[in-house]
Amino acid sequence: MRLRALLDTDALGLRLLGGEDELDRAVRGVMTTDLRDPSRYLAGGELVLTGLAWRRDAADSEPFVRILANAGVAALAAGEAELGAVPDDIVEACARHRLPLFAVNESVAFATITEHVVRQVSGERAGDLAAVVDRHRRLMTSGPxxxxxxxxxxxxxxxxxxxxxxxxxxxxxxxxxxxxxxxxxxxxxxxxxxxxxxxxxxxxxxxxxxxxxxxxxxxxxxxxxxxxxxxxxxxxxxxxxxxxxxxxxxxxxxxxxxxxxxxxxxxxxxxxxxxxxxxxxxxxxxAARTVRRRLAQEVLELVQTGAAPAEIAARLRVAAPVLLPGLGAAPHWQVVVARVEWENAGIEGGPVAQSLLEEILVDPSPGSPADASGGGSLPAGPEPSDRIAVAHTGDEAVALVPLPAVSAEHDGSETGLLADSLLEAVRAPLSAGLDGDGRLTLGVSASVHSAEGLRGALEEARHARRVAAARPGRVCAAGHQELASHVLLLPFVPDDVRRAFTARLLDPLREYDKRHRAELIPTLEAFLDCDGSWTRCAARLHLHVNTLRYRVGRIEQLTSRDLSRLEDKLDFFLALRMS
The missing domain is CATH 3.30.450.30 (Dynein light chain 2a, cytoplasmic)
Structure with a gap:
């Protein structure tokens, strides 16, 4: 804006005292000060407002005005509330330095002038910035x-x-x-x-x-x-x-x-x-997600049609570098299933759930973004969304999530995504979007380390989602941990879910036995047969009780279970029977 425009605004109560030839100067900002030397706060182009508290006598006017002129300010506006009329020495100093001078009526607050100038200057900057935005948009639409x-x-x-x-x-x-x-x-x-x-x-x-x-x-x-x-x-x-x-x-x-x-x-x-x-x-x-979506769709179709594990494994080898760039090793995989349903609406839920699940899995933890530790972590890539591959079939979206392979010394603690973490991260905002007539339900599988386990992981995630759907609330989630033995006894539970449950519970023990010849599986069977009696079990296995306690402790560490709990004993019993 120009200084001339300030005089044309009656509400500002400005009266020109000098500098009529300089009214075409541009105003780029506004500053209120009563400092004797405000130069450190000036960048040039400001309208400086002052109540004249810095002036003790006429000798102070010349240095103050000289500082403003050297800083390149647009004009000085002096309030009349403190001294009445603006002193002549200030008028004369402004004339010498060709600095336009305004008097501000005592009835007008400096805040009124500041707000007006900021609004006008911002509007002009917005116009300039709009041109930048438009140019930027053209660049983005024409290339990367x-x-x-x-x-x-x-x-x-x-x-x-x-x-x-x-x-x-x-x-x-x-x-x-x-x-x-x-x-x-x-x-x-x-x-x-x-x-x-x-x-x-x-x-x-x-x-x-x-x-x-x-x-x-x-x-x-x-x-x-x-x-x-x-x-x-x-x-x-x-x-x-x-x-x-x-x-x-x-x-x-x-x-x-x-x-x-x-x-x-x-x-x-x-x-x-x-x-x-x-x-x-x-x-x-x-558009960049198209390749990952297609890979996920191909893997999902192979899994659902019962393709040979070798064929699925070959497709996964192709998908791994795309879904997890820079990992350098065959990952483990996890399956997440989502379903969005609306009451009394003929809306196809699959694409909605697909887009939503892609957004959720970019930042799956309620802690730090995209790199949560513990039970919500995913490996980092060049861009978080580069690791998300989601397909949809019917009203259901299915995500294939790659995870780093666990090390040989892994202690058996939970890795990958946890249903509770997903739920905590999204329940509050998404409930508002679903309020009244919509529901989102999520199911999360355990991680699997081979193509053979993917079908079981898919069925496990789907069954976990059904468990979530049976709960109240607009946004619900369930994980594989909730498919315990009492659920597996139900007649409608698919065999693949039972096999996945058994493998998840016993595979860490089998792998440990294979590496260390530790006989944890026989120890577990004997411990359960002896109803948890340390003395009888040690006698049957011809072990010292302390050795037995060490083995049981190792079993609990590898499986994150507690053999003093009846529920965990029952889970192990059924897993051994179904294996």
Whole structure:
């Protein structure tokens, strides 16, 4: 904006005292000060507001004005509340240094002037930045040289002082401004995602306003091509327009730390341009997942049709470098099954569940993003989404998740994804998007180390999902740990699930026996036959009781079970009988 525009705004109460020939100077910012030397805080182009508290006598005016002129400020505006009329010595000093001078009526607060200048300057910067965004969008649509959404979010931070993040429906941070170390804790992201999903379900237009921990955010939907087509069709009342429920669980959003309610149209248009740019990036990433989806679909079809393990293993060898680049060894695998269901709606759930499961598995832990330790960890790749391969069949999505092979010295503790971790990470935000008529159920298998185990892992994950579906709640998950012996006795449990349960419980012991000739399996059988009696079991095996205690302790360590518990004894008993 120009200085001349300030005089044309009656509400600012400015009166020109000198510098009429300099009114075409550009104003790039505003600063309020009563320091005798404010030079360290000046960058040039500012309108400086002062209450004249720095002035003790006429001799102070010359050095103060000289400092402002040398710093390249646009103009000085002096308040009349403290001294009444602006002293002549200040007028004369400004004239010598060709610095425009305004008087500010005592009835006008400096905050009013500051707000007006910031709003106008931001609007002009938004126009300049809009051109940058448009150029960036053209680069991204014409080739891989655009730099991704982080570049534009950094521009929002540097040019408009807006902190912004791109979030997934589950609250994952897809991208964010690097200005000032701007990070959002997971609980805040989850609440913002929930607010956005709930608002989207009502059909209200964005941006949506949300207040979390006293901070106001504006939430802008990021529409992919399919979602935009659906919105436009509904706006025209077109027959066959897509239901909002088809995209509510897959669309990203842009969260801006500001209240957009009083923004000028220019800034709103800019943010809409940013969302369109990010939508282009989203479409690009979805296209990049095509190969992984196809590999997962091929493996799933082989497993479901009962193909020979050698054929499945060959397909896995092809898939492993794509799904887990840089691993350098044959991984173990885990299967996750998801199902999204809507009441009274003819919506195909498979594609919805596929897109959602891909988003969930990029950041599966409620702890640190994408690299959680312990029972929620996945191996890191060049890009977290590079390891996600999800197929869909009917209303069900199936994820094939590669895991690093455990070492020979692995102690038997749980590895890979845990159902509880997945549930904790996504339940709060996704429940808001499903509220009223939708459900998401997840089932997680144990890890398997060969093609022979994949069919059992798939059936295990599917059965775990059925266990989750029997529970109340909009978002439910169950893992293989919950398919205990009392469940396996039910007549409808598939044989593959029983075999997977047996292998998971006994294979660590068999492998240990093979490596160390430790006879843990015979020890376990004898211990159960003796009803857990240390003396009788030691006598039967011709062992010292301390040796028996060591072996039993090793069994418990390798299987994460406790042989003093009746439930674990029963699990071992049935596993041995079914093996």
């Amino acid at each position: 040289t655009g730099g991704g959404p982080d570049v534009v979010l950094d521009l929002l931070g540097s040019d408009l002082d807006l902190r912004a993040w791109v979030l997934s429906p589950a609250g994952r941070a897809v991208a964010g401004s690097s200005a000032g170390g701007a990070t959002l804790p997971r609980p805040v992201r989850a609440r913002l995602a929930a607010e956005h999903l709930a608002a989207t379900r009502t059909g209200r237009r964005g941006p949506h306003r949300a207040v979390v921990d006293g901070v106001t955010y504006s939430l802008f939907p990021i529409r992919t091509r399919a979602a935009l087509t659906s919105v436009e069709a509904r706006a025209r009342g077109a027959a066959g327009a897509r239901d909002v429920r088809e995209t509510v669980l897959s669309d990203w959003m842009l969260a801006v730390e500001a209240d957009a309610g009083d923004w000028p149209e220019e800034r709103l248009d800019l943010l809409q341009g940013v969302t369109q740019l990010i939508a282009v990036e989203r479409d690009r990433r979805d």
